[in-house]
Amino acid sequence: MSKKVLVTYASKAGATAGIAGAIGAELTAHGHGVDVLDVNRVKDLTQYDVVILGSALYMRRWRKDAVRFLRHNVDALRGRQVWLFHSGPVGPDKDQAQDMPPAVRRLAQDIGATPAMTFAGSLEPDTAKGFLARRLATGDLAGDSRDWTKIRAWATGISATIEPTEHGTNRRPATKPSRKHAPRPPAGHFLG
Numbered sequence: 001m002s003k004k005v006l007v008t009y010a011s012k013a014g015a016t017a018g019i020a021g022a023i024g025a026e027l028t029a030h031g032h033g034v035d036v037l038d039v040n041r042v043k044d045l046t047q048y049d050v051v052i053l054g055s056a057l058y059m060r061r062w063r064k065d066a067v068r069f070l071r072h073n074v075d076a077l078r079g080r081q082v083w084l085f086h087s088g089p090v091g092p093d094k095d096q097a098q099d100m101p102p103a104v105r106r107l108a109q110d111i112g113a114t115p116a117m118t119f120a121g122s123l124e125p126d127t128a129k130g131f132l133a134r135r136l137a138t139g140d141l142a143g144d145s146r147d148w149t150k151i152r153a154w155a156t157g158i159s160a161t162i163e164p165t166e167h168g169t170n171r172r173p174a175t176k177p178s179r180k181h182a183p184r185p186p187a188g189h190f191l192g
């Protein structure tokens with residue numbers, strides 16, 4: 001029996017939700033049972049062996065709902081394979097890996113998760129929410145920078161670490177795919 005995977009996300013304008021959907025589709029294609037859910041719709045984790053959580057980045061922070069999910073589920077997540085990602089950089093900085101916000105980094109350490117993978121985001125006038133987002137979505141940051149090849153490759157790497165199981169235990173894999181923990185990015189567009 002394959003392990004059951006939860007891909008959950010906190011998204012304001014839909015870009016992170018789209019990334020979560022692509023990760024879920026890739027894992028499904030690899031034969032895993034996958035639920036893709038908004039983080040606010042996750043009721044309990046008992047049925048999942050693997051949890052993948054993604055948040056949009058705004059002003060270098062994760063969405064509150066994603067941080068709350070981590071905080072409320074520290075104990076349950078400790079016993080599971082956990083993978084984190086954030087979606088953010090757009091425009092000229094789209095390939096710049098982003099640090100985890102300090103609160104998220106501490107929670108990730110508590111859980112035993114490795115640093116979040118950075119995926120480029122999307123900022124488009126028709127989905128931007130709020131005055132500032134709409135302003136930014138008309139400038140050089142505008143556009144969909146999501147790299148579907150990179151996203152699918154990351155999901156495939158996770159798939160390779162998910163061992164089939166007959167008993168549904170939550171044993172961690174001996175190794176995880178490597179990922180870059182980039183140095184702090186220079187002050188950029190979002191801090192002025």
Ligand SMILES: Cc1cc2nc3c(=O)[nH]c(=O)nc-3n(C[C@H](O)[C@H](O)[C@H](O)COP(=O)(O)O)c2cc1C
Binds near residue numbers: 013017061088120190
């Ligand atoms: C007001 C504002 C602030 C942002 N701050 C950051 C940031 O600090 N770091 C980053 O990488 N991206 C930042 N972004 C880009 C968003 O993270 C990006 O558009 C993301 O894909 C949005 O995800 P969502 O559609 O799931 O909400 C910001 C965008 C806006 C509109």
